[in-house]
Structures are given as C-alpha cells and as structure tokens.
Amino acid sequence: MDTPENYYATLGVPLNADNETIKRAYRQLARRYHPDLAGPEAALQMKRINRAYAVLSDEEQRHSYDIVIGGVIDLRNGATHPRSRPRRFEHPIEPEFDGLNIFSTRGPFHAELSIRSSMGVVSAVKGRQTTHGLLIAGGSFDGKGSIWQVVQQALQPQIIQFEADPALTIESLRELRFSEAGSLLAGWGRLSLHVWDTLSGQRIWSSSLQQRAVSAPYSVDTTLRVEPDGKRLVHTALPLLPSDIKAPRSWGVRGSDIESHLMGDETPRPPVVCLEENIEHRSFWAIRLRALSYDARHLLTLSCAQVTGNPQQVVIARRWDLTTQTRFKGMRPQILNSLELGQCEECTPPYAASLDARLVAFTYQGKQLRICDTVSGTYSELGTGAMGSSARVAFSPDCQFVAVAREDSEINEGVVDIWSIATGQLIQKLYHPWQISALDYTERYLLVALTDGTLHVWNL
Numbered sequence: 001m002d003t004p005e006n007y008y009a010t011l012g013v014p015l016n017a018d019n020e021t022i023k024r025a026y027r028q029l030a031r032r033y034h035p036d037l038a039g040p041e042a043a044l045q046m047k048r049i050n051r052a053y054a055v056l057s058d059e060e061q062r063h064s065y066d067i068v069i070g071g072v073i074d075l076r077n078g079a080t081h082p083r084s085r086p087r088r089f090e091h092p093i094e095p096e097f098d099g100l101n102i103f104s105t106r107g108p109f110h111a112e113l114s115i116r117s118s119m120g121v122v123s124a125v126k127g128r129q130t131t132h133g134l135l136i137a138g139g140s141f142d143g144k145g146s147i148w149q150v151v152q153q154a155l156q157p158q159i160i161q162f163e164a165d166p167a168l169t170i171e172s173l174r175e176l177r178f179s180e181a182g183s184l185l186a187g188w189g190r191l192s193l194h195v196w197d198t199l200s201g202q203r204i205w206s207s208s209l210q211q212r213a214v215s216a217p218y219s220v221d222t223t224l225r226v227e228p229d230g231k232r233l234v235h236t237a238l239p240l241l242p243s244d245i246k247a248p249r250s251w252g253v254r255g256s257d258i259e260s261h262l263m264g265d266e267t268p269r270p271p272v273v274c275l276e277e278n279i280e281h282r283s284f285w286a287i288r289l290r291a292l293s294y295d296a297r298h299l300l301t302l303s304c305a306q307v308t309g310n311p312q313q314v315v316i317a318r319r320w321d322l323t324t325q326t327r328f329k330g331m332r333p334q335i336l337n338s339l340e341l342g343q344c345e346e347c348t349p350p351y352a353a354s355l356d357a358r359l360v361a362f363t364y365q366g367k368q369l370r371i372c373d374t375v376s377g378t379y380s381e382l383g384t385g386a387m388g389s390s391a392r393v394a395f396s397p398d399c400q401f402v403a404v405a406r407e408d409s410e411i412n413e414g415v416v417d418i419w420s421i422a423t424g425q426l427i428q429k430l431y432h433p434w435q436i437s438a439l440d441y442t443e444r445y446l447l448v449a450l451t452d453g454t455l456h457v458w459n460l
Helices: 007-011 019-033 040-056 059-069 248-254
Strands: 110-116 122-130 133-140 144-151 160-163 175-178 184-188 192-197 203-208 221-226 232-239 255-262 272-275 285-292 298-305 314-321 334-343 347-353 359-364 368-373 378-382 392-395 401-407 414-420 426-431 436-442 445-450 454-459
Touching (some): 007 019, 122 175, 133 175, 133 184, 133 445, 133 454, 175 221, 203 232, 232 285, 285 347, 334 347, 347 392, 392 436, 414 445
Parallel strands (some): 122 436
Antiparallel strands (some): 122 133, 144 160, 184 192, 232 255, 285 298, 298 314, 347 359, 392 401, 401 414, 436 445, 445 454
16 A cells, blocks of 8 residues: 655644644745745645645544554654644635645636535536626536536625436436526436526436436537527437437447427427438447537537548547538538548547537547547647546637646646647646546636535636
C-alpha cells in the first residue's frame, strides 16, 4: 500500500496543532510559494500546500485523515497521540488568501468563485447564461443534483434540488443539458433520461433507455426547446431501434433515431432515422458518439467502421442535416459530410462536440487531441500529452478554445489546459487541489467540478 502524504509535515505543524496554527502556517507558505510571487516553478509545491490545508482545516476531513494515517506515518516516535477536538470555523481562508487553493499561469481566465456542494463527487456539471445570471447544475452518482443561480458574483440563498425518477433504476447522472433560456434541464446516464423544471426542481418527464442498450452516456444526446407558444419539446438522439430486430445492441450502433417528445402529449411520434449504412450490410460499424446541435437541425456522429478498400477499421465523423424534406412532406436526413480520421484502435475517449455539432474531438494515440471540423472537412491536433480515462474535454461556445482536463501525473491533481483551436497554442494552465470529475464551458465561464465535491468557476 502506498504511504499517504504527511500533511502535517507539508505545513510544518505538529499533530495537535489547532486551527489558528494551521491557518497561520498556510498564510506563511502561501506568501512564499504562490506562483504569482515565486514563479511557475513553485506551482507543484503550492498544490501540495493547498491539498494539506484543505484536509487539515476541515474538521471531518482531518478526523478521517488521522484515522487513515494512524500507525502508517511515523509522526511522533512511531505513534499517533490523541489531540483535543478541533474547533470548527466558518471561514477557514481569510479574504487575502481566498482563491489561493486554485491558481493559474498568466492568461485570460481568472478565478471567479467556488461552490461547496453537499452531494459528494459531482459526476456531471452544466452551465447556462440567462438574463438573470449564470445557472449551474451539478449531478451526482446517486441520481440527485442541485441547481445554483449566480447573480453578480453571489449565490442566491435558495438552492434547487432535483432527482431522477425513483421508479426507474437509480444510476449516476453523467450528462446534463439546459434549454436555451434555462427553464428546463435534462439529465441522463445509460439507463434513463429525465427532464426537470429548473425553477422548482420538479421532474416533469422521464424515459427508460434500457431497451436501447445504450453503451455510454455520450452515445445519447438531448436538446430542449421551448417554443414561442409555450410548448416544451425534447429532441433526443438515440441508438437505432428497428421494429423487426430483436437484438438492439447488434443493430443500434449502425444508425440513430432522432425522437421528438412534446411535454404533456403522450402520443408517440415516428422518429427521424439516420442510417449510417444499409441495415442488410454486414460489415462492422459502431457509432461511439452522437451530438445534436442546439437547434436540433444537425446531428454529428463519430463511428468506428470497416470501409471498402481499407483492411483497418477507421474512425468516421459525419454531419447530418435533419431538416431535409421529401416531396411527400416527410423527413429524410441527409449526410452533408463524411470524413475518415485515422485508425479506430488509436481513437479513445474522452469525446466532445461543440454546441453547433460542427467540431468533434477525441484522444488519438493516447497523447494528443484530434479536432475535426465537419463543415470544412479538416482536422488538427493538439499535443496535450498523456490523457487517461479520467480526462475531460469541453469546447467554448464560439469554438475558439478547447479546455482539456487531465491528471497531474506528479501528484494526481487536476490541471486544465486551455488551448487556442485556431493557432494550436496552449494559452493558460489552471491548477486545482483535487482531481477533476466534470467539466463544462458556457459563454465566458469555465466550470470545473472536483472530486471533493466543490465547483470552481473561472471567468474569461
């Protein structure tokens, strides 16, 4: 078993140090090692200091930490000693040091605020800029979540809670989507999809996905729309479900159903079907990602397929027009562009798509991010370095930047790299004291969820 880090030694305080001693030690170290004062080379040490302070300044975390290290770390002649119960203080960081637990290199982003949630690890985060301010939704692994409204850098006192339908299988919320004005919120995992009213947190619609045999949350996408007449529509891209096939997992990856549901109307509507190939064709084809544009007019698919003339399975990105009508006023989706992007075995998650379903990104060869423009038919690469399964990617709404969250291999802490898509240059690095569990880019805000349950907002 790996020996845990000695947080007391990191801060230079004794085992029985009270809160004031810990705070004072943190102040002194922050003045010495913060990168704004000591330069970028001090970033690693500052992160260790932040991690130690985050644990030792919180009563519950410190108590758990002491139990874990008891008998493992030789703090005092090989044994731990009882100490007085620490006093809880409401504001562990004074205004002078507020924000030092997250920091960055020089660049356009600056730390805006931090939100401490009570939901544990945040499995999904989504933001939406509205006329009333910034809406932030966070989902958890138990199918519950919270919505915060940020107005003039302050949180409204009311926090809206929401949860998945308990009648369905409880699972983690892995994806969230707001409607354009922020009045509706959708969330889903692999087994079910839900829609809530953001003002009340009331669940207004749920749908099981089990019949679709969804392999991953990114193989489903949803767009919410509220029409001028008040009608609320849910457009969803799902794995194909042919009525005459008994094994949807075998065939669903070969095409997509675009379903539209009118809230309050249970009358089923026929889906718009997007077939990647003829259903009779037996060559290998598997859709990995489906992304709907915000206006539900376009679909982007990222697939792994066997194509004629190529012995290797290749990655294929396609952009679909979902508005093409036949002369009989029916819908017949049209493929606008189809691009081959390399060998399938070299393409791995994380995947990401832009809001307009124009750009798609994926990890290529495990150490670079390949970005494809499905309108211009071109792609580029960013030298991001090693990206593991916990990495996250998010496009800015204007498609000028892409944020890449990955683990810092030195101490497993969260780093977000901000890249310029046009120039391929790294423009800023954002450092966090814990690993990153979710990431979202909305308007001029970058939302970062950490595994300790906090949400950090960076402002452009």
